[in-house]
Amino acid sequence: NAGVMQNPRHLVRRRGQEARLRCSPMKGHSHVYWYRQLPEEGLKFMVYLQKENIIDESGMPKERFSAEFPKEGPSILRIQQVVRGDSAAYFCASSPALAGVNLNIQYFGAGTRLSVL
Amino acid sequence: LAKTTQPISMDSYEGQEVNITCSHNNIATNDYITWYQQFPSQGPRFIIQGYKTKVTNEVASLFIPADRKSSTLSLPRVSLSDTAVYYCLVGDDTGRRALTFGSGTRLQVQP
Numbered sequence: 001n002a003g004v005m006q007n008p009r010h011l012v013r014r015r016g017q018e019a020r021l022r023c024s025p026m027k028g029h030s031h032v033y034w035y036r037q038l039p040e041e042g043l044k045f046m047v048y049l050q051k052e053n054i055i056d057e058s059g060m061p062k063e064r065f066s067a068e069f070p071k072e073g074p075s076i077l078r079i080q081q082v083v084r085g086d087s088a089a090y091f092c093a094s095s096p097a098l099a100g101v102n103l104n105i106q107y108f109g110a111g112t113r114l115s116v117l
Numbered sequence: 118l119a120k121t122t123q124p125i126s127m128d129s130y131e132g133q134e135v136n137i138t139c140s141h142n143n144i145a146t147n148d149y150i151t152w153y154q155q156f157p158s159q160g161p162r163f164i165i166q167g168y169k170t171k172v173t174n175e176v177a178s179l180f181i182p183a184d185r186k187s188s189t190l191s192l193p194r195v196s197l198s199d200t201a202v203y204y205c206l207v208g209d210d211t212g213r214r215a216l217t218f219g220s221g222t223r224l225q226v227q228p
Contacts, residue, residue, distance in 0.1 A: 042218035091160045106216060108160030
């Protein structure tokens with residue numbers, strides 16, 4: 001059973017370009033979460049999605065950032081017009097749909113390291 | 118979500134037992150305590166979860182006193198490969214499912 005797959009692992013963009021980060025959850029998982037981590041800091045929640053729905057986007061900046069989890073295909077975190085402050089590691093996690101089972105256990109991918117020049 | 122406090126860093130030697138304590142004074146009745154481990158350049162990995170008393174798995178033990186205001190992650194006989202950041206999280210499965218990570222405890226294991 002493959003784990004959470006993220007690609008690309010490393011992404012370099014120039015200021016003003018767009019960044020697209022992809023995440024395929026574990027098989028059977030319908031909940032996806034995106035987190036951002038700056039060096040020497042803990043992960044910060046950005047957005048929580050279920051298939052075709054955004055459940056909680058309270059941690060995501062209102063501008064330039066968007067996320068989707070379509071019926072078919074991976075979840076996408078999209079950052080438009082990137083700035084140097086967007087440079088960070090972006091982690092995706094997934095969990096199964098069953099509430100009450102394995103509470104708070106999320107399975108993380110290896111992350112995408114975004115560098116903005 | 119209950120706030121957690123844990124030491125910023127710890128040092129140990131191979132073969133020793135390491136205990137990392139986390140304080141969560143405002144833990145709620147429905148809250149579980151979960152620990153994650155993160156190696157450099159990798160995503161966090163679930164280690165162990167508990168509600169009260171003691172939980173043990175093949176990786177670690179988790180000790181939770183009766184008042185549940187703290188918890189201790191115990192790593193038996195650490196090796197160099199246990200060098201990582203360890204995060205203590207507290208929360209439940211109702212409502213908001215986002216995990217709240219603090220700064221974690223950076224464990225350095227020396228030979």
